[in-house]
Amino acid sequence: MNTKVVKFGGTSLADAQQFKKVADIIKSDPERRFVVPSAPGNRFPEDVKVTDMLYKVYEIASKNEDISEVFEQIKTRYNDIIRDLALDMSLDIEFAKIKNGIINKAGRDYTASRGEYLCGIIMSHYLGFPFIDAAEVIFFNNNGTFDAERTNAALRRKLEKYETAVIPGFYGIMPNGTIKTFPRDGTDITGAVVARAADAVLYENWKEVSGVLMADPRIIKNPKPIDIITYRELRELAYMGAKVMHEDSIFPVRVAKIPINIKNTNNPSDKGTFIVSHTDSLSENTITGIAGKKSFVVITLEKDMMNAEIGFVKRVLEVFEKYNINFEHLPTGIDTLSIIINEQDGETYKDVLFKELQANVNPDSIEYQKSLSLIAVVGRGMIRNKGTAAKIFKAIAEADVNIRMIDQGSSELNIIIGVNDSDFEKAMQAIYNAFA
Numbered sequence: 001m002n003t004k005v006v007k008f009g010g011t012s013l014a015d016a017q018q019f020k021k022v023a024d025i026i027k028s029d030p031e032r033r034f035v036v037p038s039a040p041g042n043r044f045p046e047d048v049k050v051t052d053m054l055y056k057v058y059e060i061a062s063k064n065e066d067i068s069e070v071f072e073q074i075k076t077r078y079n080d081i082i083r084d085l086a087l088d089m090s091l092d093i094e095f096a097k098i099k100n101g102i103i104n105k106a107g108r109d110y111t112a113s114r115g116e117y118l119c120g121i122i123m124s125h126y127l128g129f130p131f132i133d134a135a136e137v138i139f140f141n142n143n144g145t146f147d148a149e150r151t152n153a154a155l156r157r158k159l160e161k162y163e164t165a166v167i168p169g170f171y172g173i174m175p176n177g178t179i180k181t182f183p184r185d186g187t188d189i190t191g192a193v194v195a196r197a198a199d200a201v202l203y204e205n206w207k208e209v210s211g212v213l214m215a216d217p218r219i220i221k222n223p224k225p226i227d228i229i230t231y232r233e234l235r236e237l238a239y240m241g242a243k244v245m246h247e248d249s250i251f252p253v254r255v256a257k258i259p260i261n262i263k264n265t266n267n268p269s270d271k272g273t274f275i276v277s278h279t280d281s282l283s284e285n286t287i288t289g290i291a292g293k294k295s296f297v298v299i300t301l302e303k304d305m306m307n308a309e310i311g312f313v314k315r316v317l318e319v320f321e322k323y324n325i326n327f328e329h330l331p332t333g334i335d336t337l338s339i340i341i342n343e344q345d346g347e348t349y350k351d352v353l354f355k356e357l358q359a360n361v362n363p364d365s366i367e368y369q370k371s372l373s374l375i376a377v378v379g380r381g382m383i384r385n386k387g388t389a390a391k392i393f394k395a396i397a398e399a400d401v402n403i404r405m406i407d408q409g410s411s412e413l414n415i416i417i418g419v420n421d422s423d424f425e426k427a428m429q430a431i432y433n434a435f436a
């Protein structure tokens with residue numbers, strides 16, 4: 001039988017009603033064998049996630065103050081779920097152990113991880129699936145990095161013995177036996193790690209949205225979801241600020257070539273977004289998505305006959321390297337070279353950069369311009385489609401926005417456009433309207 005690994009985010013597990021939806025989803029497909037839950041999240045916008053309550057408990061405990069009040073609120077969140085699902089179980093022994101552990105300084109990560117741990121126990125009772133504690137199968141190195149290979153081997157051996165199981169997300173164990181968590185939203189990572197070890201055909205990541213959106217919904221109203229996106233496209237969008245899955249949560253399934261399907265717990269029949277390593281299918285909108293970031297600086301060097309000067313670019317970049325400054329883009333003309341860096345680095349190092357560039361390459365002029373936004377228009381379909389660039393530039397011109405820079409990667413996977421920060425939203429909207 002094929003195996004699907006299903007991860008559920010906090011909003012999908014916020015209360016008993018959400019638990020029921022999750023169980024319906026799991027039970028409707030026997031291939032959904034391994035379940036990776038987060039901790040209960042927000043039930044309504046102003047609600048507090050259990051993980052945040054746990055971090056608060058930790059802070060209170062580290063000041064040696066009484067944690068009882070907040071700890072009781074956490075207990076109530078779980079007890080309400082148990083009661084409303086009419087489960088014949090009690091977490092009282094666990095609660096007492098955990099409270100004791102927190103008071104006795106079991107640590108910040110231990111405290112935060114209990115959100116997933118307790119949620120996993122309830123989920124395992126409710127589904128009738130065995131519970132595998134992540135501390136038995138997810139390993140970290142001494143320096144705190146994730147031990148992917150040891151984990152994969154141990155988890156693989158473990159899962160082979162199980163028909164179904166619930167494995168809580170977000171945490172694992174250090175060589176010294178203490179609990180360690182992944183970064184925030186780390187249940188995504190656990191899900192991907194489990195999918196790899198289970199040789200899953202699909203990693204389903206269930207959230208409260210119907211997939212990855214074509215653009216940031218804070219800028220574009222109701223953007224369309226993306227049907228299929230490749231890992232490379234996703235990386236381009238994420239790099240430019242799109243809020244999707246963390247790199248670390250994609251890597252384990254990417255190496256194993258397992259597709260990810262982002263699905264909506266509240267609308268399970270929506271197709272969601274498939275994230276794949278390769279696809280021949282082109283997106284119906286030519287472009288796959290748009291993302292962008294504000295606040296970059298352009299430093300432009302001009303020098304007569306620059307092109308004939310061997311090693312010019314190298315000497316320029318050495319200056320940036322010396323101050324550990326990452327450059328984003330490097331558009332060049334015959335006698336000009338521009339280096340685009342983030343505004344914070346620009347403002348911090350402006351004077352030394354000018355001095356050292358002057359000394360290293362002796363340019364005729366150096367110009368420094370702030371407040372540049374970069375917009376990435378990403379799409380594997382651009383390679384085969386003529387006129388994409390024309391369409392983008394026409395849309396921007398019609399929105400009365402001046403383009404300050406254009407850069408097309410040679411992979412033809414994206415076109416980067418620079419506009420003034422003040423035109424950022426207008427330009428994003430214009431590009432979206434032209435394609436969506």
Ligand code: ASP
Nearest residue numbers: 038051170184185186187
């Ligand atoms: N509960 C953790 C967090 O809030 C991990 C997760 O939800 O993925 O960050």
